[in-house]
Amino acid sequence: MLIFMVRRFGTMALTMLVVSILVFLLLEINVESVATKVLGPYTSQEQRELWLERNGYTDPAIWRYLRWLGNFVVGDFGDSVRFKVPVSDVLWPRLANTAILGGIALFIASIIGLTLGVIAGMREGGARDRGVSVGAVLTTSVPEFASAVFLSGLLVFTWPVLPGTSGMADGFDLVQLVLPVMVLVIYDWGYVARMTRASMAEVMMTHYIRTAVLKGLPYGQVIRKHALRNALIAPFTVIMLQINWLLSGVIVVEVAFAYKGFGSLLYEASLNSDIYLIEACAMVAVFVAVMTQTLADIGYTYLNPRIRFS
Incomplete structure (x- = not known):
């Protein structure tokens, strides 16, 4: 039973990792698009370049992903463009x-x-x-x-x-x-x-x-x-x-x-193209999805003893 649970939670962690890569590639890989969504479409190219440099978007993509993933793990989702407060507060x-x-x-x-x-x-x-x-x-x-x-x-x-x-x-x-x-x-x-x-x-x-x-x-x-x-x-x-x-x-x-x-x-x-809020909502929704499926698999073992010992 313990081995089964470890495997299920390992699969859940792997799924979350794959989803995080996809979310990052879809929403964060184009740094110009990120700057435009955060600062607005009417900012100058110079303003966007300064913002990108100040927030670490000039670093290699792999380092940006690892930093982005680490922030998500500790609950730091960034600031909401729409609400002007940290995403976690909303x-x-x-x-x-x-x-x-x-x-x-x-x-x-x-x-x-x-x-x-x-x-x-x-x-x-x-x-x-x-x-x-x-x-x-x-x-x-x-x-x-x-x-x-x-x-x-x-x-x-x-x-x-x-x-x-x-x-x-x-x-x-x-x-x-x-x-x-x-x-x-x-x-x-x-x-x-x-x-x-x-x-x-x-x-x-x-x-x-x-x-x-x-x-x-x-x-x-x-x-x-x-x-x-x-x-x-x-x-x-x-x-x-x-x-x-x-x-x-x-x-x-x-x-x-x-x-x-x-x-x-x-x-x-x-x-409102609130990129950081969209990322947080996507990751939370996927986490709930994989968690409920993991709990469902564990629940099977209590409803059907044949699954437990197979």
Whole structure:
């Protein structure tokens, strides 16, 4: 088990290293472009050359990369062109805000998806199975911006029971999270439900489940003690993948409801060509992606003992 974990974390570190090289080559290798983005397009060539020399951009590319990578490791991402403050001062609060929004949405979507998926998979082809499957397909077919507009029109304008924005201008307000969470849950629960339903239906057809039922064991006990554990392996993968989507895929939702999170920060950085902020957001997003996959692989060993000893 220890060797397995070391290998997984080693793979994660190698992946981060490769991604860092790609990010550096895409955004930092052209020093003239960096100077133009930081100083603005209306600065003179002399001003840009002085800035490049003062900030070490005249050094060889390999030394610049190593210095850039070292700064990232210690959390020094540079100064934001858009906000005129260190990137870390903006990045971490916004990341925390998205963690709150995404965590609530993921928890609710997972509970709904797992519950309905298990109910549907227990009786494959039945009325409940068809109802859950149709509902999951319909909700996952509607993009977030469409459901955001529909829910806003319904609950903000037609029946004004919820605020239309989630800017948190007067401090944290749980009510302002209702609409963004609803949009994310509506779009997300279907993926978990469909994967759970397929996995549960497959488990219910296995010989050991049929044998347990034929032996007269209570049906609820068969589901809880024998079927669920194996059926949760595939949904566990989907849920871990949703963390990556929630981190960077909430851009539409955060922009639609003016929520100050990681997604809207990345959107603002892209609009303003904030190169250091874009680099930091890219590296953080990739780190979360590889970390969740590493944790998912480790989690498999607890859900399926055959993986643990293989």
